[in-house]
Each structure stands twice: as C-alpha cells, then as structure tokens.
Amino acid sequence: MRRSGFLLLVLVWLIGCSPEPQQSQLYNIYQRDNIRVGVLHGPTSYYVGIDGPTGFELELTQALADKLGVTLELFPSYHLDELLQKLDSGQVDFIAGGLTLTELRQGKYRASPAYRWINEVLVFKQGNAWPRSINELTDSVVVVKDSSHAETLQQLTQEHPELVWRQHPTLDADEILQQVVDGNITYTLTDSNQLALNRRFYPNLSIAFTVRDNLPVTWLLADNQDDSLYAVLIEFFGAMYQGGELIALEDKYFGHVQQFDYVDTLAYIESIEQTLPAIKPWFVQYAGELDWRLLAALSYQESHWNPKAKSPTGVRGLMMLTLPTAQQMGVTSRLDPQQSIQGGSRYLHRLVTRIPERIAMPDRLWFALASYNIGWGHVEDARVLTQRDGADPDKWLDVKQRLPQLRQKSVYQTTKYGYARGDEAVTYVENIRRYYDTLLWVDERQQAEQRLQQQKQRLSEQISTEILPPLPNENN
Secondary structure (H helix, E strand, O other): OOHHHHHHHHHHHHHHHOOOHHHOHHHHHHHHOEEEEEEEOEOOOEEEEOOEEEOHHHHHHHHHHHHHOOEEEEEEEOOHHHHHHHHHHOOOOEEEEEEEOOHHHHHHEEEOOOOEEEEEEEEEEOOOOOOOOHHHOOOOEEEEOOOHHHHHHHHHHHHOOOOOEEEEOOOOHHHHHHHHHHOOOOEEEEEHHHHHHHOOOOOOEEEEEEEEEEEEEEEEEEOOOOOHHHHHHHHHHHHHHHOOHHHHHHHHHHHHHOOOOHHHHHHHHHHHHHOHHHHHHHHHHHOOOOOHHHHHHHHHHHHOOOOOOEOOOOOEOOOOEOHHHHHHOOOOOOOOHHHHHHHHHHHHHHHHHHOOOOOOOOHHHHHHHHHHHHOHHHHHHHHHHHHHOOOOOOOHHHHOOOHHHHHOHHHHOOOOOOOOOHHHHHHHHHHHHHHHHHHHHHHHHHHHHHHHHHHHHHHHHHHHHHHOOOOOOOOO
C-alpha cells in the first residue's frame, strides 16, 4: 500500500474509530513526521557494519516508515529493560529486536503479528559431554538477564526442580556464546537463528537439544485501547508477506547460514590464520570496487587458497580460471597467485557490469557470483524460467529456486544454453556468503586487537617519557 492508503486509514480513525482521534498514536506519528522505534543491538536485529548501521530489524522498520511516508528514528540499546521503560513512558512507539513472544510479555504488552519463527536450543561446547535432556545437565545454564530464555527456564523449574540456572547481569547473547566456546560457561539457552549466525565464527558451538520450537517473533507495543498503529501493522505485515518482501529480507540475512558444516568451518578459520596472510595483499590490491574480503571468500570457495589447485575440467589456480578466461584477462600463468587474483578480480568485475543496472545490490552481486560458477548465459536462462513462473527475475531469492531446474531435461531443452548444474551454483553462492561473513568478523576483530595494541604501545611510551628523566648531555 502506498502512503495514500495509510492516509486513508488515518482518516478512518479521525472520523470515528477512536474516541479522541486527534490523540491516536498514528495521528501523533504523522503530526511529528517520524516513527520512534526501540531496537536491540545484535546480529539478528541491528548492528553497525562496515558500511554503517544495518540489520534485519533495521530494514524491516525502515520499510514500515517508508510505507507511512515518515522518517525513522531509532533508539538502539543493548538492554531490553531499558527499551521497555521507553515503551512504558511513550518515548518509543514500539520495540523491534527479534523478540520471542512469551507469556509474560504477552500479559504486559501488545504484540504485532508474528513475522518470524524460531526454536530455543540448549547449547554446549563441542567435545564436552553431550547432554540429551535436562536431567543430564551437569552444570548451571547461563542466560541473558530478563530474556525470553530466562522465562523459559523459570517455567522449566516447575517440572524440573533440580534444574540449576542463572541470569548474567551484563553479558548479551553473543558474549555468552563466546564464553561457552572459551569454556567459562558450560551451557546456555539461545535462539536457533542466533546460533546459526554465531557458528560461522565459533564452529565448536553444538546443539544439545531443542527446548521449545516454532516460537513467534514479534514487535512489542504498549497495551492500551489505541488500535491505530496495531491496525497499520496488520496491513503492513500482510502486504510484506504477499509481496514476498519479508521472505526476501529473511533470505538476505539468514538464508545462507541455515546449512552448517563443522569440519569445513573449522578448516576455514584455520586457513584465515595460517594461509591468508601471505596472499592477502594481492586481494587488497586488486579488489577494485569490491570488498577484498569478498574476493578472498570467492577464492577460498574456488581453491581453498591453494595456488596449484586444478579441477578435472581444467580450471586452475587460486581463482580457478579456465584457459580462455585467463587469456582474456591477461593472465599468462594461472598458477601465479598474484596473476590469478588479478585476473579473477577483473573477470568478476566484468560479470558485475553485465548484470542489468536495474538490479540492486546485493542481488546484483549474487547473480555475478553465480555467473562466475556456471556462466551468465545459464543464469539468464534461470531468470527467463523465473519470469515464466510469474516470479521476479531480478531477485536472487526467486531465481535461485529455478536454477536447480536446469538439470531437468524437460526444462533445459526449452532454454537457450541448455543443461547446467544450477543447484551447485546456488550452493556456491551461499558458501561464499558464509565465508565472507566469517572473514569479515575475523578481520574486524584482528583490526580491533591491533588498535588496542597500538593504544597500549602509545600509552607505554607516554608513561616512559613522563617517568624517565632525559639523559644528561655528555658535553656538560
């Protein structure tokens, strides 16, 4: 619905759906020309990335603001209780943050329609004893203070009085998961999507068992007689579902982390530490308009950073270039790491430019990566199939569902370029996305550690200068 539709909704409320329409929440939102949203910091909702603020909840709330035609004003916080106070006092219109709808929250607040569903899982460190049930736990379960997990454990103690658990007053969910990996916490309860994101960095996190499944995730509103904003949210989420925007947004942030390979993730992190440093300067040098870490992730998917890699089909080197492609990109030796990276980057840039300009990032990039794997012609065939089915050929989410059909004879006979292993192209792109996310996290952590060491060094030099007197002049 365009803004005109929402304005019509406002007029309905002004005419008589509220006893004091001029005081309705939606009326006030339009009067001040912004919507105020409390949002939780975290990888599943809102965080500051390399290009600034980003996250699933940020994009979703921005979509609502755009539908209403008002500006979005965010109130980020690491603590839910702080946001609840803002909601109670009217400082924010609602709270977003991937919040599970619990009985306690449902009793105190009003919930938007559910827009995601998650499981609550008990997590432990790989290699430790695997508890198969609550009765087999040998230590306390640690969770975030005042979280939905704390409420779950409180309810479980009624059936399992022997259950020992505690709330940590300061750590957030990601920090608790890191403490599990470090061995400082034995068990925690977390959301399935939170775990999926963190396993890219901490592959030793393992699921012991599912505690609760298929739990609704909602936004929280104040519990009062004002239905104006609530009515808008019903229409908003309905339109997002029907238009496929909600599914596309979920795929953007979580679609590529659903599959997890413990051995591969462990090997990748080890390669980042041991193999990447020697070739990193070339990724940085030849990345061009792309993030060097994406180029490196592509190379790892192709060759596992083995400069002498060779496939049965004859592609070779770090970027696994075919001989014709290498010649076109000016590569004289595919086994030369520097030349291979330079040629692979040039080829990827060329593919990006072939994608229709109307296709926005990141879909544009995913199409280019798929083309690197099976060629733009086959990707274009899949886009044609997508259009035939009435779906959007400019959306990666829709096209990746048709790519596997290029293996089917009844389908590929009707396409221009014929048979292709389209299912492998989908896996290829999703793997690169996971590798990129992991490398992004590792690189940013390394940069933070380097800045800390530099600060310590400067402080040490400053202290030495202030404490130690200057050496006496030998001529005096």
